[in-house]
Amino acid sequence: QSALTQPASVSGSPGQSITISCTGTNSDVGGYNYVSWYQQHPGKVPKLMIFDVSNRPSGVSNRFSGSKSGNTASLTISGLQAEDEADYYCSSFIFSSTPAIFGGGTKVTVL
Amino acid sequence: QVQLEESGGGVVQPGRSLRLSCAASGFTFSNYAMHWVRQAPGKGLEWVAVTWCDGNNKYYADSVKGRFTISRDNSKNTLYLQMNSLRAEDTALYYCAKDGYSCGPHWYSDLWGRGTLVTVSS
Numbered sequence: 001q002s003a004l005t006q007p008a009s010v011s012g013s014p015g016q017s018i019t020i021s022c023t024g025t026n027s028d029v030g031g032y033n034y035v036s037w038y039q040q041h042p043g044k045v046p047k048l049m050i051f052d053v054s055n056r057p058s059g060v061s062n063r064f065s066g067s068k069s070g071n072t073a074s075l076t077i078s079g080l081q082a083e084d085e086a087d088y089y090c091s092s093f094i095f096s097s098t099p100a101i102f103g104g105g106t107k108v109t110v111l
Numbered sequence: 112q113v114q115l116e117e118s119g120g121g122v123v124q125p126g127r128s129l130r131l132s133c134a135a136s137g138f139t140f141s142n143y144a145m146h147w148v149r150q151a152p153g154k155g156l157e158w159v160a161v162t163w164c165d166g167n168n169k170y171y172a173d174s175v176k177g178r179f180t181i182s183r184d185n186s187k188n189t190l191y192l193q194m195n196s197l198r199a200e201d202t203a204l205y206y207c208a209k210d211g212y213s214c215g216p217h218w219y220s221d222l223w224g225r226g227t228l229v230t231v232s233s
Contacts, residue, residue: 051219051221
């Protein structure tokens with residue numbers, strides 16, 4: 001199965017809000033609330049930002065929020081800061097022979 | 112402190128085997144499902160395999176099914192990935208990752224190791 005579909009890049013100015021989409025099917029994103037989001041800075045380990053569609057782990061800024069509508073999940077970063085510049089990946093359970101899948105990743109640039 | 116540390120990576124010829132290990136500390140390893148995730152150089156994340164906390168249930172990505180085996184030794188707080196019949200496309204940084212929920216996976220990882228690099232090349 002193909003990866004979840006994310007835009008290759010999203011950019012915004014400091015203080016602005018941006019939204020990253022993650023589009024799948026009703027076999028993954030649309031069918032289950034097992035969507036998570038990860039932030040990865042260059043050369044660094046992925047960091048969990050959102051789990052179960054909209055839950056934020058302790059220690060993650062409340063500027064990060066997650067949601068889902070139909071087969072598309074979204075990660076919104078509000079009050080964009082320079083430190084938010086990184087790659088972001090969505091992930092979901094998928095009812096398939098391969099039960100987990102990542103999106104292709106989105107590079108966030110802070111202008 | 113809570114951490115995962117992978118080891119066992121290296122350069123290996125196509126068709127050969129390699130076993131990765133992941134040592135866990137700072138949490139009750141036997142209570143959590145564990146994943147392997149890989150990242151080819153300059154590419155995105157790819158989920159590889161998962162094992163339930165007791166090792167009784169295991170699932171794999173189609174790309175590695177029949178070649179890779181995930182296992183764990185809860186008495187040693189260690190996760191393994193046996194990789195056989197390696198191919199050039201298996202070249203990647205391999206992360207072990209703790210599931211964030213419980214014995215059965217909830218399909219998200221709240222703790223990652225730093226990864227171990229596997230290079231498959233003749």
